[in-house]
Amino acid sequence: MSALKKILRTGFEHVEDWFDVVFGAKWNPLYQLGALGWFYYWIVVISGIYLYIFFDTGVTQAYKSLEYLTHEQWYAGGIMRSLHRYASDALVVMMMVHLLREFAMDRFRSVRWFAWVTGVPMLWMVFAAGISGYWMVWDQLAQYIAITTAELFDSLPFFGEAIARNFLTDAKLSGRFFTLMVFMHIALPLFLLFIMWIHIQRHASPKVNPPKGLAVGTFCMLLILSFIKPALSQPPADLSIVPTTVNLDWFYMPLYPLLDNVSGITVWIVLVGATALLMMMPWMPPGKRVPVAVVNLDNCNGCSRCAADCPFGAISMEPRSDGSAYEQEAVVNTSHCTSCGICVASCPTATPFRTKTELSPGIELPENKIKELREKTIAASNKLIGGDRVIVYGCDNSLNPAEMSDTKVGVVTMPCIGMLPPSFIDFVLSRKLADGVFLTGCREGDCSFRLGIKWTDARIAGEREPHIRKRVNQERIGKYWAGLTRSKEFFKELTAFRMRLNKLSPMQTESRNDTKENSEKVDA
Amino acid sequence: MPKLRILLGQIVAFILFALLIGYFSNSPSYTYHDPEMALIMVSFSHASEHKEKCRRFTQEEIAALAPNMRRTMDCPRERVPVYVEIMMDGNSLLSKSYNPTGLAKDGSTSIYESIPVKPGQHQLIARLRDSKREGGFDYESSISISLEPKELFIIDFRKDLDGFLFSER
Ligand code: HEM
Numbered sequence: 001m002s003a004l005k006k007i008l009r010t011g012f013e014h015v016e017d018w019f020d021v022v023f024g025a026k027w028n029p030l031y032q033l034g035a036l037g038w039f040y041y042w043i044v045v046i047s048g049i050y051l052y053i054f055f056d057t058g059v060t061q062a063y064k065s066l067e068y069l070t071h072e073q074w075y076a077g078g079i080m081r082s083l084h085r086y087a088s089d090a091l092v093v094m095m096m097v098h099l100l101r102e103f104a105m106d107r108f109r110s111v112r113w114f115a116w117v118t119g120v121p122m123l124w125m126v127f128a129a130g131i132s133g134y135w136m137v138w139d140q141l142a143q144y145i146a147i148t149t150a151e152l153f154d155s156l157p158f159f160g161e162a163i164a165r166n167f168l169t170d171a172k173l174s175g176r177f178f179t180l181m182v183f184m185h186i187a188l189p190l191f192l193l194f195i196m197w198i199h200i201q202r203h204a205s206p207k208v209n210p211p212k213g214l215a216v217g218t219f220c221m222l223l224i225l226s227f228i229k230p231a232l233s234q235p236p237a238d239l240s241i242v243p244t245t246v247n248l249d250w251f252y253m254p255l256y257p258l259l260d261n262v263s264g265i266t267v268w269i270v271l272v273g274a275t276a277l278l279m280m281m282p283w284m285p286p287g288k289r290v291p292v293a294v295v296n297l298d299n300c301n302g303c304s305r306c307a308a309d310c311p312f313g314a315i316s317m318e319p320r321s322d323g324s325a326y327e328q329e330a331v332v333n334t335s336h337c338t339s340c341g342i343c344v345a346s347c348p349t350a351t352p353f354r355t356k357t358e359l360s361p362g363i364e365l366p367e368n369k370i371k372e373l374r375e376k377t378i379a380a381s382n383k384l385i386g387g388d389r390v391i392v393y394g395c396d397n398s399l400n401p402a403e404m405s406d407t408k409v410g411v412v413t414m415p416c417i418g419m420l421p422p423s424f425i426d427f428v429l430s431r432k433l434a435d436g437v438f439l440t441g442c443r444e445g446d447c448s449f450r451l452g453i454k455w456t457d458a459r460i461a462g463e464r465e466p467h468i469r470k471r472v473n474q475e476r477i478g479k480y481w482a483g484l485t486r487s488k489e490f491f492k493e494l495t496a497f498r499m500r501l502n503k504l505s506p507m508q509t510e511s512r513n514d515t516k517e518n519s520e521k522v523d524a
Numbered sequence: 525m526p527k528l529r530i531l532l533g534q535i536v537a538f539i540l541f542a543l544l545i546g547y548f549s550n551s552p553s554y555t556y557h558d559p560e561m562a563l564i565m566v567s568f569s570h571a572s573e574h575k576e577k578c579r580r581f582t583q584e585e586i587a588a589l590a591p592n593m594r595r596t597m598d599c600p601r602e603r604v605p606v607y608v609e610i611m612m613d614g615n616s617l618l619s620k621s622y623n624p625t626g627l628a629k630d631g632s633t634s635i636y637e638s639i640p641v642k643p644g645q646h647q648l649i650a651r652l653r654d655s656k657r658e659g660g661f662d663y664e665s666s667i668s669i670s671l672e673p674k675e676l677f678i679i680d681f682r683k684d685l686d687g688f689l690f691s692e693r
């Protein structure tokens with residue numbers, strides 16, 4: 001399983017490289033799949049409302065009303081119909097790629113089960129909504145779907161009388177089913193919206209809107225496609241003849257040909273089995289539970305920065321429980337915390353400069369303490385010699401920079417680069433532990449822990465608390481967001497960074513900025 | 525001009541995506557039923573005879589029943605399978621036995637079969653057995669039909685209408 005994941009992830013990252021070139025990291029559609037899904041959904045809903053205004057919900061008139069929309073009103077109704085169809089198709093593509101990608105990137109296991117498990121019923125709803133939509137056209141494709149779907153349900157032992165019979169002779173009964181489908185086609189998308197909303201409940205500021213440029217491009221694409229290849233009906237349904245050759249929408253009906261060739265029960269077993277397997281996947285294997293973030297009230301002043309930065313909304317600010325004068329305290333929801341450590345870097349008390357008192361910030365990961373991060377930094381520095389010494393801070397989810405540690409490069413990793421308090425960069429440079437600090441991690445626009453890179457960039461740029469101190473020479477900070485596969489580019493960037501360091505005047509000249517705390521002894 | 529290259533790249537990416545959804549939204553076509561053939565469908569549901577006849581309980585048996593369950597007749601609910609045979613021009617199209625629905629096999633029997641046949645003039649004989657008899661049939665009908673390609677010909681069965689019904693054209 002993990003080998004498969006690794007292959008998939010590598011594959012994704014190579015494709016993403018291309019998209020990065022063409023769209024840039026900010027617009028890369030592969031980093032925006034969920035948001036694109038929402039965008040397609042809204043197109044489907046809005047075009048659907050328009051179609052419904054003109055749609056005749058009776059089985060005998062439905063086909064005609066759609067023919068009217070498609071041909072007489074091609075400039076509006078026809079376009080709406082095509083948009084409705086193509087955005088629905090795009091939604092399926094998005095959803096399947098999104099599923100595969102979340103699997104490949106391993107963002108669904110253990111505490112992160114929630115989005116995955118709520119995603120599975122969405123698969124059923126999207127497909128059921130699409131199929132009921134094709135039913136409403138009541139053309140030969142709809143007739144075929146009706147017969148085959150009914151046969152599928154008839155294969156279950158619950159129904160006394162064959163449902164499929166209704167689509168053979170009895171126009172009245174197929175009318176009743178038709179009304180049911182119209183109802184389903186409205187109810188299912190509404191319910192889908194509800195689950196889409198549930199799906200993102202464990203994400204702080206979820207991406208539900210694609211970047212404007214990408215949205216405009218996507219919409220133009222759908223619009224142009226609608227003009228070039230308008231969505232059409234097939235010949236009208238006629239219960240006295242058998243539907244022969246049908247043009248399936250392969251995004252929604254890939255299983256229908258299977259239904260004609262294997263027994264309905266087999267198809268049910270496959271469907272129910274696959275659903276159950278998907279549902280259980282977050283716990284197969286369970287994935288080791290890393291101890292979650294812990295608040296140390298002695299050092300928490302209730303500033304709420306950690307709560308603002310947590311990408312999973314796992315921190316809430318509660319009334320003080322320890323009788324201190326501060327009003328609030330941070331409380332970690334242990335079942336939502338992914339142990340990414342991003343909150344640690346938010347905390348104003350997470351600074352390596354304090355050595356007199358025990359170095360223990362307000363919030364911390366028990367298995368990756370700030371104190372240890374400080375020790376690792378110093379140990380890595382001790383091995384370095386020369387004038388272009390670099391400390392590389394990396395994350396455990398991307399390429400492993402530890403492999404290149406040598407006398408010029410010391411490597412320290414953590415769960416997410418978002419865990420690195422900016423004061424560490426100041427610490428390394430002001431204590432002359434290295435001549436430069438280089439940061440790496442997941443790809444820009446697609447942090448494994450969602451916001452680690454975004455917050456890191458903002459903190460270093462001085463746009464988000466905690467700011468990096470002004471005295472830090474930004475030229476001595478380098479970064480390259482490499483992901484798992486871009487190691488060649490990473491080396492190139494690192495080498496270029498070291499060349500730039502060599503050209504800078506030696507560190508000594510900067511030491512006049514040193515404050516008192518910097519002159520403390522560095523304990524290894 | 526890198527700006528232009530990027531724009532062109534995006535256009536190409538969008539075109540490829542549009543081609544993907546534009547094509548697979550209704551192609552390739554799928555042949556569900558050979559347009560050269562007609563289709564005979566046998567579709568009905570029918571409650572067959574009970575496996576055992578009702579029988580009067582003996583006095584001892586009645587006494588042995590729980591007071592709220594006392595009755596004089598014992599009527600086992602299980603039904604016999606329905607056996608259907610369809611012959612066309614002397615060849616067998618279908619000969620199959622169907623079990624009643626329900627866990628206790630006490631429901632009606634549901635039959636749903638589709639059989640593609642060559643169009644043209646045919647002599648059909650439909651037979652059904654819904655009783656405990658060993659051989660022979662309880663119902664038999666025959667009809668001479670002429671089928672067009674793609675035509676759907678339905679064989680129905682209604683006990684209250686005395687047996688097989690053939691779809692009218
Ligand atoms: C209509 C279909 C779907 C839509 C619109 C949708 C939308 C989204 C959105 C907006 C996010 C948040 C992205 C972010 O802000 O980081 C997300 C995350 C996620 N989705 Fe979906 N999704 C859909 C279907 C699915 C399906 C079918 C699955 C898998 C079975 C799935 C699994 C996940 C997972 C694992 C995450 C990431 C959770 C994490 O980062 O911890 N989604 N989805």
Ligand code: SF4
Binds near residue numbers: 293309312339344
């Ligand atoms: S470790 Fe990550 S998920 Fe857990 S509370 Fe901190 S920021 Fe949130």
Ligand code: SF4
Binds near residue numbers: 299302304306347361
């Ligand atoms: S960032 Fe630190 S001090 Fe502020 S609320 Fe969180 S734990 Fe407390």
